[in-house]
Amino acid sequence: MALVVQKFGGTSVGSIERIRNVAKRVAETYDAGNQLVVVVSAMSGETNKLVALAHEICEFPDSREYDVLVSSGEQVTVALLAMCLKSMGYKAKSYLGHQVPIITDSAFSKARIDRICDKKVRKDLDNGTIIIAAGFQGVDKEGNISTLGRGGSDTSAVALAAALKADVCDIYTDVYGVYTTDPNICSDARKIERISYDEMLELASLGAKVLQIRSVEFAKKYNVDVHVRSSFNDNPGTLVTKEDKEMESILVSGITYAKDETKIAVMRVPDKPGIAAKLLSPLSAANISVDMIVQNASEDGFTDFTFTVCKADFKKALMITKEAAGEINAGDILTDENISKISIVGLGMRSHAGVATKMFETLAAEGINIQMISTSEIKISVVIDAKYTELAVRVLHDAFGLAAKDVKAE
Amino acid sequence: MALVVQKFGGTSVGSIERIRNVAKRVAETYDAGNQLVVVVSAMSGETNKLVALAHEICEFPDSREYDVLVSSGEQVTVALLAMCLKSMGYKAKSYLGHQVPIITDSAFSKARIDRICDKKVRKDLDNGTIIIAAGFQGVDKEGNISTLGRGGSDTSAVALAAALKADVCDIYTDVYGVYTTDPNICSDARKIERISYDEMLELASLGAKVLQIRSVEFAKKYNVDVHVRSSFNDNPGTLVTKEDKEMESILVSGITYAKDETKIAVMRVPDKPGIAAKLLSPLSAANISVDMIVQNASEDGFTDFTFTVCKADFKKALMITKEAAGEINAGDILTDENISKISIVGLGMRSHAGVATKMFETLAAEGINIQMISTSEIKISVVIDAKYTELAVRVLHDAFGLAAKDVKAE
Numbered sequence: 001m002a003l004v005v006q007k008f009g010g011t012s013v014g015s016i017e018r019i020r021n022v023a024k025r026v027a028e029t030y031d032a033g034n035q036l037v038v039v040v041s042a043m044s045g046e047t048n049k050l051v052a053l054a055h056e057i058c059e060f061p062d063s064r065e066y067d068v069l070v071s072s073g074e075q076v077t078v079a080l081l082a083m084c085l086k087s088m089g090y091k092a093k094s095y096l097g098h099q100v101p102i103i104t105d106s107a108f109s110k111a112r113i114d115r116i117c118d119k120k121v122r123k124d125l126d127n128g129t130i131i132i133a134a135g136f137q138g139v140d141k142e143g144n145i146s147t148l149g150r151g152g153s154d155t156s157a158v159a160l161a162a163a164l165k166a167d168v169c170d171i172y173t174d175v176y177g178v179y180t181t182d183p184n185i186c187s188d189a190r191k192i193e194r195i196s197y198d199e200m201l202e203l204a205s206l207g208a209k210v211l212q213i214r215s216v217e218f219a220k221k222y223n224v225d226v227h228v229r230s231s232f233n234d235n236p237g238t239l240v241t242k243e244d245k246e247m248e249s250i251l252v253s254g255i256t257y258a259k260d261e262t263k264i265a266v267m268r269v270p271d272k273p274g275i276a277a278k279l280l281s282p283l284s285a286a287n288i289s290v291d292m293i294v295q296n297a298s299e300d301g302f303t304d305f306t307f308t309v310c311k312a313d314f315k316k317a318l319m320i321t322k323e324a325a326g327e328i329n330a331g332d333i334l335t336d337e338n339i340s341k342i343s344i345v346g347l348g349m350r351s352h353a354g355v356a357t358k359m360f361e362t363l364a365a366e367g368i369n370i371q372m373i374s375t376s377e378i379k380i381s382v383v384i385d386a387k388y389t390e391l392a393v394r395v396l397h398d399a400f401g402l403a404a405k406d407v408k409a410e
Numbered sequence: 411m412a413l414v415v416q417k418f419g420g421t422s423v424g425s426i427e428r429i430r431n432v433a434k435r436v437a438e439t440y441d442a443g444n445q446l447v448v449v450v451s452a453m454s455g456e457t458n459k460l461v462a463l464a465h466e467i468c469e470f471p472d473s474r475e476y477d478v479l480v481s482s483g484e485q486v487t488v489a490l491l492a493m494c495l496k497s498m499g500y501k502a503k504s505y506l507g508h509q510v511p512i513i514t515d516s517a518f519s520k521a522r523i524d525r526i527c528d529k530k531v532r533k534d535l536d537n538g539t540i541i542i543a544a545g546f547q548g549v550d551k552e553g554n555i556s557t558l559g560r561g562g563s564d565t566s567a568v569a570l571a572a573a574l575k576a577d578v579c580d581i582y583t584d585v586y587g588v589y590t591t592d593p594n595i596c597s598d599a600r601k602i603e604r605i606s607y608d609e610m611l612e613l614a615s616l617g618a619k620v621l622q623i624r625s626v627e628f629a630k631k632y633n634v635d636v637h638v639r640s641s642f643n644d645n646p647g648t649l650v651t652k653e654d655k656e657m658e659s660i661l662v663s664g665i666t667y668a669k670d671e672t673k674i675a676v677m678r679v680p681d682k683p684g685i686a687a688k689l690l691s692p693l694s695a696a697n698i699s700v701d702m703i704v705q706n707a708s709e710d711g712f713t714d715f716t717f718t719v720c721k722a723d724f725k726k727a728l729m730i731t732k733e734a735a736g737e738i739n740a741g742d743i744l745t746d747e748n749i750s751k752i753s754i755v756g757l758g759m760r761s762h763a764g765v766a767t768k769m770f771e772t773l774a775a776e777g778i779n780i781q782m783i784s785t786s787e788i789k790i791s792v793v794i795d796a797k798y799t800e801l802a803v804r805v806l807h808d809a810f811g812l813a814a815k816d817v818k819a820e
Contacts, residue, residue: 016463062497069489
């Protein structure tokens with residue numbers, strides 16, 4: 001008898017009819033002789049409705065109350081799914097975050113899971129009950145309701161799988177798995193069968209919105225096999241798992257792009273120790289995340305300092321940077337809102353030289369200029385003019401042999 | 411410094427604009443130097459929406475899950491109201507049933523409050539926080555969410571007032587208070603200034619839908635002064651309080667009617683011990699409540715046995731009664747679905763004779779036939795033909811001098 005955790009997103013439970021379909025799938029898994037924990041999100045659209053109500057009340061709603069409000073969405077779906085299974089004759093029971101309980105810190109709206117008490121759930125599993133757990137929500141040590149941020153239901157599912165030492169954690173979604181790149185851009189993008197946690201982390205944080213980043217961190221930390229798959233069919237999707245020899249032989253696993261960043265360049269910055277901190281610390285104080293940072297080689301005691309922030313923070317970041325640049329007597333500030341970040345990700349980069357060169361050559365051959373570069377052990381990101389985004393993704397996808405036609409048929 | 415409990419119903423928090431108005435009223439009470447616990451219902455219409463979802467899933471939704479579902483409505487309003495007060499600069503904090511906690515039994519959908527732990531709330535009150543508590547919901551000993559039945563927010567408010575030994579419990583509603591009878595029938599119906607718990611219990615259970623019955627039982631048990639008043643103005647409403655001499659001097663306090671009952675009469679029932687039980691026990695086994703019961707004086711060893719049940723139970727009750735009547739060899743069964751129950755309520759009946767006579771004479775003078783009679787210490791109910799309902803209420807209202815013109819101007 002296996003212990004299976006299944007997670008269904010908002011689209012999968014977006015209507016009574018779809019909840020019925022989820023119930024059928026859950027029943028099949030149970031009938032096949034498995035113990036089962038099902039994690040569900042709010043019905044699609046519901047969380048947005050609740051958020052809109054909060055913003056009607058005021059521009060910056062109190063974060064504790066915000067979590068009380070938005071967590072009501074999952075409360076509705078767990079109750080409906082449990083009702084549905086019971087009406088089909090199954091033993092089922094809904095669990096809210098505070099009932100499990102899933103203990104988090106008190107960082108409302110972006111809480112992190114501290115620990116999960118599995119005693120009650122385990123007891124119900126052992127008496128044959130199907131557990132329907134609310135995703136996205138937890139409770140802090142003082143009993144306040146907390147939520148885990150957008151996509152938090154993935155993390156709930158993986159965390160429950162870890163706590164219960166589940167055999168597998170199925171994340172049902174509206175895509176067929178994780179792809180080598182966006183199929184909307186590359187029609188020959190290929191579904192990846194197996195991918196390591198680290199690669200998935202890079203892919204997730206770089207724009208492949210399939211799994212919440214924290215869920216992958218959790219999976220890695222507790223060695224949970226996460227199976228990302230379609231809620232519309234029974235085909236295998238992508239298994240996110242610990243790395244092995246075979247994975248390392250693949251140079252590049254996937255290519256991602258992000259169009260939501262903007263570039264700010266401070267010219268003629270006096271090249272002295274502490275300058276970077278003087279420019280960046282006012283930004284972090286304002287809770288603005290800086291993504292890529294490039295400082296050019298110094299000439300005549302001055303350097304150019306360039307960084308990217310997400311579009312939503314651009315105006316505020318520019319204002320802060322102007323002030324900071326004035327204080328250190330820097331020169332002009334140049335900005336570019338039409339940029340795109342293209343990244344290639346692969347474990348094989350660690351042991352194979354020449355991946356970066358191949359990337360740069362491929363882009364150069366298309367006349368695409370590289371504005372910024374940043375690298376990690378298993379990733380290379382470049383900033384280019386946004387208008388070349390699709391072209392860059394396609395030629396790189398080809399160059400690294402990722403297309404479906406390049407590999408054996410599945 | 412007084413401790414005030416205020417309860418606002420679904421209509422009062424039915425939109426963001428109305429929630430803002432409630433927040434203003436709450437802020438005024440707080441600014442006047444009071445400690446404050448505010449109990450709110452779900453936004454009007456929301457509970458019905460949730461109930462409809464449940465019934466889309468199945469005809470008889472599981473009651474535990476039903477409570478998880480419908481309690482999400484109050485969760486939304488407490489969060490929004492607390493947000494609103496915080497955005498106005500007040501210290502406010504929402505409390506769900508399980509956070510107070512309000513401990514109930516496990517009779518889901520109609521749970522009864524066992525006890526309230528006031529420690530956390532008291533601590534927050536003492537540091538100047540306005541408590542926004544979800545009405546209608548509680549938690550059982552096992553941590554399951556429970557709800558108190560329709561109108562349960564009244565009971566939540568009174569129970570919190572009792573637990574906290576509040577100075578007053580204000581129930582804000584869409585009427586101006588408790589009236590001597592339905593103002594839609596009697597244009598000169600008068601708002602009652604003070605009424606005893608017992609009278610209010612009779613009025614509530616007889617159709618004056620202002621307060622949930624259990625809230626009055628709670629108020630009586632713990633001696634909580636309940637002030638039923640309008641959420642649209644600041645005028646005093648009706649104070650429900652413990653009885654005093656003055657109240658006893660009033661013969662009749664109010665007149666109610668109920669049109670939702672039907673009559674079933676079993677003719678020629680053998681007049682032997684145990685016959686009533688044989689007719690009624692199958693009904694109670696089927697969970698059907700019998701309201702009035704009349705057994706006529708016996709003639710020649712046979713008697714007629716008549717009772718009323720609510721319209722929703724009529725068909726089922728009739729079927730069961732036919733079977734039971736057959737078993738005891740009774741005669742025909744007569745039914746009447748067009749009946750109405752008129753009741754007069756007043757503490758003064760205890761000490762004053764002649765109230766019943768006056769009631770019967772008044773109805774007789776209008777040619778209204780009385781079909782059944784039942785009495786309690788402070789109430790007389792009669793069943794009449796439904797078509798005379800309004801007429802009966804008006805003539806009795808006049809006869810007992812309840813009209814606004816009969817008493818000193820307020």
